[in-house]
Amino acid sequence: MHIDKQLVSTKFSPPRIGTQTIPRQRLLDELQLMAQCRVGLVIGSPGYGKTTLLAQWRQAMMREGAEVAWLSLSADDRHLSVFFAYLRGALQRLGIPLENRIPLESARQEFIDAMVATIVDGAGSLTKELYLVIDDYQHVADPRAHQLMQKLLDHCPDNLHFVIASRVAPPLSLSRLRLMGQVVELDCGGLPFEPGETRTFLEQNLPALKLSTEELQLIHELTSGWPASLQLIVILLRSNAQARGTLRELVWRSDDLHTYLAEDVMVHLPADMAAFMEGISICRRFNASLAEAVTGSANAQGMLKRLDEENMLIFRVESEERQPWYRFHPLFGEFLATRLERRDPAEVNELHRRAAYWLAEHRLLAEAVRHATQGGDLEFAALVIERAAPASWSLEQLGPLLRLLDRLPQDVLFSRPRLVFLGCMAYALTARPAKAEDWLKQFRRSGAAQPADEDFRLPLVQAAIEIQRDRTDPVIGLLEHFQALSNDYPVTRYGAPILLAIAYSAAGRHAEALRCLDQNPITEADRDSELSLVSEGSRMLCLMLEGRMADAERVGVALLERAIAVHGYRSVSAYLSAANLAEVYREQDRLDESREILANRESLLQWAMPQSMLLASICQARLVLVQESAAAALAFLERQERHFRNLGLDRGLVHCLAEQVRIALLGNDRALAEEHAARLDALAASYTQARGFQAEIPALAALTRARLLLATELPQQALEALATVRRFTTEYHRGQWEVTALLLLAQTSAQEPQWLLQAIEAGERLGLVRTFLDEGPAVQRLLASVAEQLPSDRQRDYVQMLLARFGQGKLAHAVEADGAAAPAVLTPRELAILQLIGKAMSNKLVALTLNISLETVKWNLKNIYAKLGVSSRYDAISWARKHDLIE
Numbered sequence: 001m002h003i004d005k006q007l008v009s010t011k012f013s014p015p016r017i018g019t020q021t022i023p024r025q026r027l028l029d030e031l032q033l034m035a036q037c038r039v040g041l042v043i044g045s046p047g048y049g050k051t052t053l054l055a056q057w058r059q060a061m062m063r064e065g066a067e068v069a070w071l072s073l074s075a076d077d078r079h080l081s082v083f084f085a086y087l088r089g090a091l092q093r094l095g096i097p098l099e100n101r102i103p104l105e106s107a108r109q110e111f112i113d114a115m116v117a118t119i120v121d122g123a124g125s126l127t128k129e130l131y132l133v134i135d136d137y138q139h140v141a142d143p144r145a146h147q148l149m150q151k152l153l154d155h156c157p158d159n160l161h162f163v164i165a166s167r168v169a170p171p172l173s174l175s176r177l178r179l180m181g182q183v184v185e186l187d188c189g190g191l192p193f194e195p196g197e198t199r200t201f202l203e204q205n206l207p208a209l210k211l212s213t214e215e216l217q218l219i220h221e222l223t224s225g226w227p228a229s230l231q232l233i234v235i236l237l238r239s240n241a242q243a244r245g246t247l248r249e250l251v252w253r254s255d256d257l258h259t260y261l262a263e264d265v266m267v268h269l270p271a272d273m274a275a276f277m278e279g280i281s282i283c284r285r286f287n288a289s290l291a292e293a294v295t296g297s298a299n300a301q302g303m304l305k306r307l308d309e310e311n312m313l314i315f316r317v318e319s320e321e322r323q324p325w326y327r328f329h330p331l332f333g334e335f336l337a338t339r340l341e342r343r344d345p346a347e348v349n350e351l352h353r354r355a356a357y358w359l360a361e362h363r364l365l366a367e368a369v370r371h372a373t374q375g376g377d378l379e380f381a382a383l384v385i386e387r388a389a390p391a392s393w394s395l396e397q398l399g400p401l402l403r404l405l406d407r408l409p410q411d412v413l414f415s416r417p418r419l420v421f422l423g424c425m426a427y428a429l430t431a432r433p434a435k436a437e438d439w440l441k442q443f444r445r446s447g448a449a450q451p452a453d454e455d456f457r458l459p460l461v462q463a464a465i466e467i468q469r470d471r472t473d474p475v476i477g478l479l480e481h482f483q484a485l486s487n488d489y490p491v492t493r494y495g496a497p498i499l500l501a502i503a504y505s506a507a508g509r510h511a512e513a514l515r516c517l518d519q520n521p522i523t524e525a526d527r528d529s530e531l532s533l534v535s536e537g538s539r540m541l542c543l544m545l546e547g548r549m550a551d552a553e554r555v556g557v558a559l560l561e562r563a564i565a566v567h568g569y570r571s572v573s574a575y576l577s578a579a580n581l582a583e584v585y586r587e588q589d590r591l592d593e594s595r596e597i598l599a600n601r602e603s604l605l606q607w608a609m610p611q612s613m614l615l616a617s618i619c620q621a622r623l624v625l626v627q628e629s630a631a632a633a634l635a636f637l638e639r640q641e642r643h644f645r646n647l648g649l650d651r652g653l654v655h656c657l658a659e660q661v662r663i664a665l666l667g668n669d670r671a672l673a674e675e676h677a678a679r680l681d682a683l684a685a686s687y688t689q690a691r692g693f694q695a696e697i698p699a700l701a702a703l704t705r706a707r708l709l710l711a712t713e714l715p716q717q718a719l720e721a722l723a724t725v726r727r728f729t730t731e732y733h734r735g736q737w738e739v740t741a742l743l744l745l746a747q748t749s750a751q752e753p754q755w756l757l758q759a760i761e762a763g764e765r766l767g768l769v770r771t772f773l774d775e776g777p778a779v780q781r782l783l784a785s786v787a788e789q790l791p792s793d794r795q796r797d798y799v800q801m802l803l804a805r806f807g808q809g810k811l812a813h814a815v816e817a818d819g820a821a822a823p824a825v826l827t828p829r830e831l832a833i834l835q836l837i838g839k840a841m842s843n844k845l846v847a848l849t850l851n852i853s854l855e856t857v858k859w860n861l862k863n864i865y866a867k868l869g870v871s872s873r874y875d876a877i878s879w880a881r882k883h884d885l886i887e
Contacts, residue, residue, distance in 0.1 A: 007089050014055040014070040014133070020231060022201050024053050025873065027191075029842055031057045031163070033184050034131065038177055039153050040163040040184040041170075045311040045329075046265050047228025048191040050165040054133050057163075061131060068131040069093040078141035084115065084148065087134075094130045096122040112144065116151040124157040137166040138310075146171050153177065168310045188311055192225030195596070196862060201227075205234045209241055217599035221569060222330070229331055261335045265313065276303050277312070277328075278343070281336035282351050282374075284367070285317050285327045293358040294351050349375045360384045369400040378407055386418055398426045398572070414443055421457055425491055428464035429572075431607040436465050457492055463499050470610040470651050472692035475503035494522065494531040498538045502611070505542040506692040508732035513542040528566045533559060533573035540580045541611065547735020549587050550767030556581040557856065560597070575601055579612040583619045587736075589769040589805055593859050595623050606643060611693070613644075614652045621659055622774070630663050637663075654683055654697050658704045665711050666776060677708050699728035699737070706744050715748035722748075735766050743775050746782055756782050760790065764798040772802050780806040826867065831885065833860050838877045838886035 031053075034040050042050045051072075058068045071090040077083050088098050098118060123130055140146065150172050153162065164170060177183050193201060198220040202211055211219075223229040237244060266274055279295035280286045286294070288301035297303060304326060307314045313332040317325040328336065341348055352375030359368035360380075365388050372381035381404045405413060405423045413419055420443045427436040440461065463478040479500040484493040497520035504513035517539050522532040536559050543552040560581050563573035578597045585594035598620055605616050617640045625633035637656045644652035657680040664673035684701035687694055702724035709718035722741050729738040742759035746752075760783075763772060772779055783799050783806075790796045826834065829850070836846045843861070847854045861873070868879050880886045 007085060011072045011074075011086060012070055012090060012093060014058055014072075014135075015051060017052065017055050017059070020201075020205050020234065021052050021056070022197060022204060023056060024049070024197070026194075026843060027053055027186060028057055028060060029873075030186060030190075031184060034161050034163060035129065036181075037184050038156065038158075038161060038182040039174065040161070040186075041174075042163070042165040042186045042191075043169050043311065044167070044186075044188045044191040045313045046167060047226060048188070049227040050191065051135050052227075053186075053191075054135065054163060054165055058131075058133060066129055066131060067094050068133065071132065071134050073134065073136045073139045075139050078139055078145075080142040080144045080148070083140055083142065083145045087148075090132055090134075091119060091122075094123075094132065095126060095128075096130070097125070098122055112148050112151065115148060116155060119152060120155050120157060120160075123160040126159065129159050129161070131161045131163065133163045133165070135165045137164045137170050138168050140170070143171075188315065193220070193223075193227060193230065194225065194858065195220050196858060198223070198225060198230065201230055202234070206237055209237060209244070211244070213595050214599045214602075215244060217596070221600060224329055224331075226329060226331065261332060265332070272297075273303060273306070276300070277307070278336045278340040279351055281328060281333050281340060282348065282371070283355055284333075285325050287323045287325045289323065290355065290358050294354050351375075353377050353380075356380060356384075363388075366400045369404055373400065373404050373407065378404065382408065382412070382416065382419065385422065386416060398430060402426050402430070410442070417443075421461065422489070422491075424461045425464060425495070428461060428468055429491075429495075431468055431609065431613075433465040433468035436461065457488075460492055460496055460499075463503075464495070467499055467502065467609060470649050470693055472503040472506040472694075475499055476507065479503070490526060490529060490531045494520065494526075494535055496520075498531075498535050501538050501542060503692065505545045508734075510542055510546045510733055514539065517542075528562065530567055530571060530573045533563045533567070534576055537573065537576045537580060540577070544580060544584065544615075546733055547738070547762075547766045547768070549584050549736075552580065553584045553588065553767070556584055570601075575608060576612055579608065579616045579619075583615045586619050586622060587768060587770045589773065590859075590863070591623055591626060592862065594619060595627065596859075598623075605640065610649050610652060613649075614655055617652065618655055618659055621656075622770070625663060630667050633663055634660055650683055650687070651693055651697055654680055654700050657683075658700050661704045662707060662774075665707055670708075670711060673708055673711070677704055680704055695728060695732065699725055702728075703737070703741065703744075706741075710744060710747055718744065718748055735762060736768060736771055739763050739766070739768055739771050740775075743772065743779050743782075747778050753786055756786060757790075760786075760795055760799060764795055769802065769805060773805055777806075826864065830860050830864050830867075833857060834864060834876060834880050835886050837861075837873055838880055 031040060042054060044050050058070065061068050069090045071086055073083070073086070077086055092098055096119060140149075149162075149170070153172065153174070154176075156162075174183050195217070199216050202216060202219065219230070219233060223233070269277075276291070276295050276297055279297075280291045283290065283294065286304075288304055291304060292298065292300035304314075304324075308316070308326065313329040314326050315329070317327050327333070340351075352371045356368045356372035356375060356377065357380075359365075359371060365384060368384050369381045372378070372384065381400075385401065385404070401422055405419065405426070408419075413423070420439060424436040424439050424443075427433070427439070440458070459478045459482060463475045466472070466474045466478070479496050482496050482500075484496055486493075497516050501513040501516045504510070504516060517535060522529075522535060526532050536555060540552050540555045540559065543549075543555065556577060560574065560577040563571060563577050567573055578601055582594045582597040585591075585597065598616060601616070605613060605620065607613075608616070617637075621633050621637050621640070624636055637660050641653055641656040641660075644650075644656060657676045660676045661673045661680070664670070664676065680701050684698045687697040690697060702721045706718045706721035706725065709715070709721060722745055725737065725741045728734070729741060739759050739762050742755045742762070746756040746759060749755075759772075762768075772783070780803065783803055787796065787799045787803065790799060829852075832850060833846055836849060841849065843857045844854055847857045850857075861876075864876055865872075868876055870876050870879060877886065
């Protein structure tokens, strides 16, 4: 029987697009360029949705009238004769006239040339655009089949286009076509779901579950946007909704995930390759040299090259080193490590020790200590720390250091002064000042010899403890004349200026705070270290304390992106940057962005520096109030109130009480407001002479009392309380507090507009929005009364913007009752982005054009969709054209 009669017809049919799928619009937009290109490549690891994406693209193309044929390959199609039979069948479905009996048995060069000529002539004779999707091309093994495809791509007419999906890059030479702009390429970097796509996928497939922002963020972080694992999570949660509380453990241990990885990813690998992968899975990242040291494989470089080429859920890690570094997808790495543990538990410790010695030799200290500790070699871990030059230790080592210190016997610990100093700093900087204080006392009582340089550093330890106790005034005395040694630990060289700058700013000496940071610049070699990023975060905090939100945003956006890119989502620098930027975004009324930043960063609410905990707590409470309910916000504040009380942080406790009073008054619950205000006043009585951050306590009590007096229509007494607040804002130069006080003053006498005008002038200069909106309808009416009488265009535009934001209500869309929208609601940046996507620009090109980050473009698009009440780029563009905003 001729081979053509044995063809499986289902291979010419794309898979059905199920209800679980979501449109991959950003990828579909890129594939639209196929109309001008000869070949498209979609290369990615298993389970990343290549087939589904191309099925969606095929449907979109067919709706536009294009001719699109489909060919799915399998391991049975690896020989030229079978491959060509299916290729010919697919091309015939496009209408290309081809005979079924071209001889293939000898497959000499002239026959391959004849095949190509026949296909080219047949396609060229047609007047329509033809597209052929070839899925799972990695199964093609015959070199002559690749030769056939190469010639087709080199010589096919302009109306014939090929889209190839494969797990590995096909052995085809496409350099000439790339130079001609004839290739569309999507790779592993673009295929994972972005956070918004993860959210859409889960909300669409789990409509009854109503996952929170924090849960959505956790799932995205856990899966890294891997569609196959997201489908698994949907199945798990559909069968057991209560499992949402243990998602991390549930996914790691899922039998379905392990079965999928074992049967679909690992099954075709040689035994030596599988063992190599299991061995290096103990490392969070690895290069060829480290992999060779750990596994003993002399061919480690070749193994990694093959894994990379075959997209075995392995990704390159950004590095300036010549030798590339890699990491496994977290779920895949955990799967491999579990297999290794089950196969040979004793080998795991030995692999960790090998990794520790290699990493220590290459001065990768944090990773060396982590592996030595995990391998049970505590003595070597301690030696790594002691032998390291001071300049080698920075903030990123704190986690491994603390894990080691917790396991060391105390007699061993206190005989090592360097470890004691670093341990005290680590505990102080991770919100455990009591532990640091206890260690200092024990160390001094132990009688251990103290080198002069260790004794010299003790004021820094004490200053770090004072910061965590929320006592900033003593820090200035401890550190104002502190001079670190030139080759000292980064935590000493940079930590001292950071703590001193925060203390200066807490004392209202903002210019001195910034000057302190400027006079202690980060060296170029340390630019991306954790401490350099924390230093920039302290600069941002100083700007925020002064009320300069617009300036703080300029620092904060790039800072958070760098912190995450270099040190990860859960790094110290990312956490501290997130606390600051979340509050900046909230103040700018960018509420979804603010909440997204805080998602799954619960430690900010529990175990950060007091100012970071306070910022994150009040920001979260106000987000919950606006996006959920007053009851939910009050419940959250009560939890944080208990937490601050347990930590002995009265300033945090006072802020929680003040916020509860404000919320109670918004709901006209004066009894509840009075109850919390009385507790606040009792606390404030102990802090009438406080300085630094703690001076906020009596000022906030006075501000809260003024709110309560205004609500009970006692404006004269409110004026007296506000006078106390203004003395604080004048001495400590707190712009945001000053505007709030001015707005309350304006409410005491509507006939005296000078308070309101001063608030408008300061608010416009500082970039404040929610400070006005959070005061509610009373301030809205006051702003409306002066909107046309302001002295400058900038102030008039600013007030009009505020009034428009008031009009949006909680999360109201910008769509009016008749379906028309108010274009003024869009910010200038949102309008610019809308105009560019109207020109069919991709998100990446929009970012380059406006000189902003890709994430900023995505967030602005999300806000645009929400404001316009639309769900896609197409709908947003249609709206813009309807309102003459784009051509």
